[in-house]
């Protein structure tokens with residue numbers, strides 16, 4: 479059985495309805511192996527498929543410029559819910575909902591939630607359809623369950639790497655969170671954004687575990703990066719070139735604040751923030767990343783110099799205290 483619903487019938491119908499001739503297929507890394515099969519679906523529907531082999535981590539990274547340069551008249555973006563308000567090229571989002579059952583992992587999470595009775599739920603778009611079922615299991619275990627909806631995301635309880643508003647909106651009403659999904663990244667984001675104990679129910683590995691120790695380690699590391707950045711003389715503010723990551727005004731605003739703190743500041747435009755790219759600038763002592771905040775959580779140890787999020791940069795310029803930063807969230811603007 480396939481682990482994800484690729485909505486192949488909907489794709490066939492949409493291609494025919496839109497009379498698309500050239501289709502650019504965009505997939506996140508974990509779904510890339512399905513690219514050739516999905517290209518076959520597009521081809522059978524009568525269009526020329528082109529699979530984007532470039533990295534893609536979110537719907538912020540819609541391959542609009544690539545589609546335009548290839549003359550594609552349709553983008554099919556897999557694995558994320560719609561994020562951008564407008565698209566220059568017609569775009570179909572296939573959220574690729576997971577078909578894996580969550581029950582076993584959630585049952586294993588129940589003993590780890592023993593100390594708390596009020597539980598908040600959070601998940602990625604792949605599993606939002608399971609939250610009612612997860613809630614039932616927790617209610618049966620005697621818990622009170624809250625699912626947040628702050629109105630920014632497409633679904634209640636949904637989180638993405640730069641928006642934990644749904645979890646934050648109910649953090650005051652719960653004692654701990656249960657995150658349903660694979661890996662640690664989003665669960666760490668929930669823990670760091672809410673300062674609440676967070677347990678993962680991973681339906682792929684059918685196991686449950688806490689990310690609290692990992693969150694504490696990240697907080698220590700972020701504190702050290704901010705302290706190092708305070709001593710830096712020269713900064714570069716990174717401006718993302720991906721459609722949903724371009725925040726030039728915010729970059730200009732933080733540049734001005736740093737300059738008022740007697741720092742020398744450059745602006746760098748960038749598509750993918752990697753340690754290799756930043757190594758080309760030995761005179762820069764510290765970076766502020768206004769593009770995707772994910773790497774401050776995921777890859778921070780790979781960078782030789784501090785790479786701060788916007789909120790962390792506000793601590794450097796004295797606009798936020800460390801405690802205020804922890805309340806506001808390290809990664810969200």
Ligand code: SF4
Nearest residue numbers: 535536538639640770
């Ligand atoms: S966390 Fe990064 S990749 Fe994910 S949606 Fe936000 S900006 Fe995009």
